[in-house]
Amino acid sequence: MEPRWKGKGFKAKALAEPMSKIVSQLQSSLIQSDAHGLLTGCTVLIAVKPEQTDLLDRACFGKRIVTAEKDNEWFQLGLEEAFYLCFSLKCLKVVGDDKCPKNDVELWQCMISRKPNFPDFYKAYSHLRIKNWVVKSGLNYGVDFVAYRHHPSLVHSEYAVLVLSEGEDEGNGRLRLWSDLHCTTRVSGSVVKTLLVLRITNNGNDVASPSCLEKYTVVEQTIRRWHPEQCREDNMIGENRTKCRQQEALGKASLKTKFTQKHDVKLKPGLVGIERALTTAADHQAFSPILFVGVRILRFWSDLAGEHGVVFVGVDSARAGEGSDQPS
Structure with a gap:
């Protein structure tokens, strides 16, 4: 499926400012300012300067919160977004209720305590982010994430992403029934998105620390309606x-x-x-x-x-x- 740009010249604008460059600028800015985030519930709040606000917006991290403060802007980050900035980019420190910064293992365990399937979701999130896809919540479409080629203001999302943990496609897991598969593909198709299933396997590794992520396996599968014209014997x-x-x-x-x-x-x-x-x-x-x-x-x-x-x-x-x- 070709990307659906939202306006004339938006493709050229995206090529002139690749997402990898914007994320790199955000990383440098947050490191220089020694940025800290506050873990509260299932989100992380971060106070940033106006120039960092622009970078967070362009890099598509978090959601801006309107406040009465003039000097700082507040952003609300999801668990996967916050841990990506902290663990993968090393540009954010997260503190808890004790006001002390948490190391990677402590933050990892806090994330799991709030979201038991966090390891698989984070692996899926980071798997796409490393490839410079913009990843946002997909709750509006009945999936876990949606993936954009660039900023959502420039292009429509191309993939509706469903994260399946090891063994979830068995028993009472998602996509086990044909009706579930049909409904999911129908919804994705109605909003012009390709259903992308990421099957996450931990290969029997302990999830006590984030180092286990290196041994995880991610299998990508795209699911579309079958068209006879697109089968293997196209010429025949x-x-x-x-x-x-x-x-x-x-x-x-x-x-x-x-x-x-x-x-x-x-x-x-x-x-x-x-x-x-x-x-x-x-x-x-x-x-x-x-x-x-x-x-x-x-x-x-x-x-x-x-x-x-x-x-x-x-x-x-x-x-x-x-x-x-x-x-x-």
Whole structure:
């Protein structure tokens, strides 16, 4: 699926300012300012300067919170976003209720205590972020994340991302039932997104520390509706389709010829609509009922319009009743 840019020139703008460059600028700015975040519930709050506000917006981290403060701007980060800035980019320190910065292991355990499946979700999040995809919440679409090629103001999201943990596709897990799979793909397709399933496997490693992430395995799968035209034997199907269309065209031409010869029809210019109706009847081999009515109409118009009508030679009601009674 091609990216759907939201305006003219937005693609060029995105190429001029790649997301990797913006994230690098944000990383440098947060390191220089020794940025700290406060862990509260399932979010992390961070106070930043106006220039960092612009970088956070452009890099698509967190959500701005409107406050009465003039000197600082507040951002609300999700657990995956905060841990990515802290653990992967090393540009943010997170403090808890004790006001003491937490190391990577302590923060990791705090995240898991608030979200038991955090390791798998973070692995999926970081897997896409490292590849310079912008990752946002996908709750509006019934999935875990949505992935953008660049900033959401420039381009629509391309993927609806579903995170499946090891063994989740068995038992009572998601996508186990065909109805669940059909609903998910239907919703994704209705909003013009490709369903991307990330299957996360920890390979039996202990999740006591974030170092286990290096041994995780991520398998990417895109799920789309199957189209016969896109199967492996594309050339053969294309050839067969062309032959079928040619045979269909020849069959229609043959039917029209037989129809004209059988009923000895002579059509003059005029009454084009009725001529087309009879042609359609010939296409569908529905001679008897439609032809009978057509003959009556044409005789009426012939008597009414004289030489501008249609002249039938040797056609009577008995002959009009010949042929198939069932349309194909």
